[in-house]
Amino acid sequence: MVRNRWYIAAFSHEIGREPMERTLLGIPVVMYRTQAGAPVAMYGLCPHRYFPLAQGRLDGDAIVCGYHGFTFAADGKCTRIPSQETGADFCQPSYPVVEHGPLCWIWMGEPGKCDPALIPPHxxxxxxxxxxxxxxxxxxxxxxxxxxxxxxxxxxxxxxxxxxxxxxxxxxxxxxxxxxxxxxxxxxxxxxxxxxxxxxxxxxxxxxxxxxxxxxxxxxxxxxxxxxxxxxxxxxxxxxxxxxxxxxxxxxxxxxxxxxxxxxxxxxxxxxxxxxxxxxxxxxxxxxxxxxxxxxxxxxxxxxxxxxxxxxxxxxxxxxxxxxxxxxxxxxxxxxxxxxx
Missing domain, CATH: 3.90.380.10 (Naphthalene 1,2-dioxygenase Alpha Subunit; Chain A, domain 1)
Structure with missing residues (x-):
């Protein structure tokens, strides 16, 4: 699979305030929208026990794992581990998403090569x-x-x-x-x-x-x-x-x-x-x-x-x-x- 490309991750109407999972380029990705309506995409398995994050819930703009409550901000930062009442110096991989008309494009390649100008011209x-x-x-x-x-x-x-x-x-x-x-x-x-x-x-x-x-x-x-x-x-x-x-x-x-x-x-x-x-x-x-x-x-x-x-x-x-x-x-x-x- 060619990874340094912008791929369609979803139609715009598919992504909402209910987390959804989709496998893209062999990787499980969880997607949802922030309270302001911006689409979010991050690696879809909780790093604690690899439980699907899409089976969790949203708390504001963060996603809460449905297994042990580990919480991740929209940028992937682990902000809360309930059992120890702290966050963690850990960031869940997240992926840039560009929404244009009915399409949501995702970049899952090398971060340094990510350029929205490479999206096919609508x-x-x-x-x-x-x-x-x-x-x-x-x-x-x-x-x-x-x-x-x-x-x-x-x-x-x-x-x-x-x-x-x-x-x-x-x-x-x-x-x-x-x-x-x-x-x-x-x-x-x-x-x-x-x-x-x-x-x-x-x-x-x-x-x-x-x-x-x-x-x-x-x-x-x-x-x-x-x-x-x-x-x-x-x-x-x-x-x-x-x-x-x-x-x-x-x-x-x-x-x-x-x-x-x-x-x-x-x-x-x-x-x-x-x-x-x-x-x-x-x-x-x-x-x-x-x-x-x-x-x-x-x-x-x-x-x-x-x-x-x-x-x-x-x-x-x-x-x-x-x-x-x-x-x-x-x-x-x-x-x-x-x-x-």
């Missing part, structure tokens, strides 16, 4: 003014995070795994163009396709065009913690031009936080800059998004239970379409190598 994937977000769901996945990264960087699986989506055949052989951006490694794919019912769902049937259109698909790898894929970006329609801004954009955002070496928190949500107050579209995107992502999870979990034995017997067969997924694998390996120095 405005780039549709969190901010002029955008709506929907489908905020954490999907537990019994598979290593790299399998999800591979899945998202190679969309040639779309007509097979997601066969219910119109226009998936266009992804089979269309080449992608890579673009190096300041915050992401971006893949762009342009295809010519017929206007479909899926486009009606996203943009509204009032925008229906007869005939074919130029559609672009965009994927952005911000790091092992976040990948953005786009809905169809309609760049031109027969008889019309430059229509994408008028129709609007939809992004499917994939937050990826390793839970353990072989399990992952998959943070699912969509963003869009059109039909902002359309609750019907919210519901349609919710249902479609969960169906599509669960199909990916089912495929990945089927691989996870076999991958160690299979890879010992047979080398992975790579296709030309894997070139960008392999480049991303190399980037992640470079991050791991840098941390190992």
């Amino acid at each position: 405005e780039d994937f549709g969190i901010g003014d002029g955008w709506a977000h929907a489908s905020l769901v954490r999907l537990p996945m019994k598979g290593r995070y790299q399998l999800l990264v591979d899945n998202l960087m190679d969309l040639t699986h779309l007509p097979y795994i997601h066969h219910q989506i119109d226009g998936g055949d266009a992804f089979k052989r269309t080449p992608m163009v890579a673009v190096e951006r300041s915050h992401s490694y971006q893949l762009r794919r342009s295809v010519k396709t017929e206007w479909s019912g899926f486009f009606d769902l996203l943009f509204g049937p009032q925008h229906r065009f007869d005939g074919s259109c130029e559609m672009e698909s965009v994927t952005d790898f911000y790091g092992p913690e976040l990948i953005r894929t786009s809905g169809p970006i309609i760049s031109a329609v027969e008889g019309f031009a430059e229509v994408s801004e008028a129709l609007g954009h939809v992004y499917f955002v994939h937050g990826i936080t390793p839970e353990t070496a072989t399990s992952t928190h998959y943070w699912s949500f969509t963003t869009r800059n059109h039909r902002l107050d359309d609750e019907q579209l919210d519901r349609l995107l919710d249902a479609m998004d969960i169906e599509v992502r669960q199909q990916d999870i089912d495929a990945i979990e089927a691989i996870e239970v076999r991958i160690d034995v299979a890879s010992a017997v047979q080398r992975e067969l790579l296709a030309k379409s894997d070139i960008h997924a392999m480049k991303v694998r190399h980037r992640i390996q470079a991050m791991l190598d840098a941390e190992a120095i």
Whole structure:
């Protein structure tokens, strides 16, 4: 696992005044909010007998272990041991948390390298003014995070795994163009396709065009913690031009936080800059998004239970379409190598 990254620890609405525990990067973390509303994250096991702190209670901004009453301030400082009526010269490990919109990001890497500027830019994937977000769901996945990264960087699986989506055949052989951006490694794919019912769902049937259109698909790898894929970006329609801004954009955002070496928190949500107050579209995107992502999870979990034995017997067969997924694998390996120095 790459540790010197900002990972999503929770959706903002999940953290409250009731302590909660979540395993992140193999470490149990307890999270809660101070009385002022600031999110707190610290190592989740009491250092006395390793009892889960989330099973304790809050006393002001401090958390009290439910086993022997050891008390820890929001910064981790042990302030009270009831049996001896003192505190202790001990500090429970705590982790920086940055809350932005619906997301709470956590840094569990080297403290000296913690920089909020390294958080993927929210405005780039549709969190901010002029955008709506929907489908905020954490999907537990019994598979290593790299399998999800591979899945998202190679969309040639779309007509097979997601066969219910119109226009998936266009992804089979269309080449992608890579673009190096300041915050992401971006893949762009342009295809010519017929206007479909899926486009009606996203943009509204009032925008229906007869005939074919130029559609672009965009994927952005911000790091092992976040990948953005786009809905169809309609760049031109027969008889019309430059229509994408008028129709609007939809992004499917994939937050990826390793839970353990072989399990992952998959943070699912969509963003869009059109039909902002359309609750019907919210519901349609919710249902479609969960169906599509669960199909990916089912495929990945089927691989996870076999991958160690299979890879010992047979080398992975790579296709030309894997070139960008392999480049991303190399980037992640470079991050791991840098941390190992």
